[in-house]
Amino acid sequence: MNLSYHHVFQPGTDPAAPPLLLLHGTGGNEHDLVPLARQLSPGSALLSPRGDVSEHGARRFFARLAEGVFDPAEVTRRTHALADFILAASAQHRLAPGRLIAIGFSNGANIAATLLQLRPETLAGAILLRPMVVLNQPATSGSLQGKNILISSGAHDPIVPSDHQAKLAALLEAGSATVARHTALAGHNLTSVDVVSARQFISRL
Numbered sequence: 001m002n003l004s005y006h007h008v009f010q011p012g013t014d015p016a017a018p019p020l021l022l023l024h025g026t027g028g029n030e031h032d033l034v035p036l037a038r039q040l041s042p043g044s045a046l047l048s049p050r051g052d053v054s055e056h057g058a059r060r061f062f063a064r065l066a067e068g069v070f071d072p073a074e075v076t077r078r079t080h081a082l083a084d085f086i087l088a089a090s091a092q093h094r095l096a097p098g099r100l101i102a103i104g105f106s107n108g109a110n111i112a113a114t115l116l117q118l119r120p121e122t123l124a125g126a127i128l129l130r131p132m133v134v135l136n137q138p139a140t141s142g143s144l145q146g147k148n149i150l151i152s153s154g155a156h157d158p159i160v161p162s163d164h165q166a167k168l169a170a171l172l173e174a175g176s177a178t179v180a181r182h183t184a185l186a187g188h189n190l191t192s193v194d195v196v197s198a199r200q201f202i203s204r205l
């Protein structure tokens with residue numbers, strides 16, 4: 001089994017609540033999104049890996065050439081490695097197959113999006129907080145049928161170009177995902193408005 005990522009696992013207490021995959025942002029760690037996940041879905045099981053790439057000590061899920069500049073081969077390789085970990089960890093921790101919802105922030109949202117594009121079998125849906133287009137590649141036709149995705153962007157985000165929300169939504173909709181888009185009056189950091197929209201999204205799943 002490929003449990004190569006250092007990770008936190010917390011069992012669920014409510015079998016009806018979907019298990020959550022937590023993917024932190026650059027410089028974060030596997031503990032960052034646990035309080036947010038507990039706010040959004042208190043009874044969910046939580047699987048939270050730590051990014052295995054170091055950018056001058058800041059943990060990430062794939063290396064980048066510069067801010068907003070990516071190497072598709074590197075992103076693809078890291079996406080498959082994370083997907084293999086998710087499948088192995090889900091089996092080990094007995095997470096219901098096909099129910100895992102990703103909650104990713106920034107770099108974590110970006111690799112959640114590439115998981116949906118390249119390895120759609122790993123996720124049932126996703127909450128993408130401040131994502132951008134990293135792989136300009138549409139999801140395979142029909143591969144995201146029945147999967148719900150929320151893209152939550154910041155109107156004044158200095159990192160994510162303003163047209164990326166629509167571009168990413170289109171790449172995911174090419175796979176027949178149902179994509180909800182939300183824009184907070186905020187920058188790259190999350191606000192209470194993001195939490196409210198994410199909670200509404202998850203309660204409707």
Ligand code: MLT
Pocket residue numbers: 025026064067068106107108110132159
């Ligand atoms: C990335 O590199 O994934 C994005 O630029 C977001 C970030 O981590 O700053």
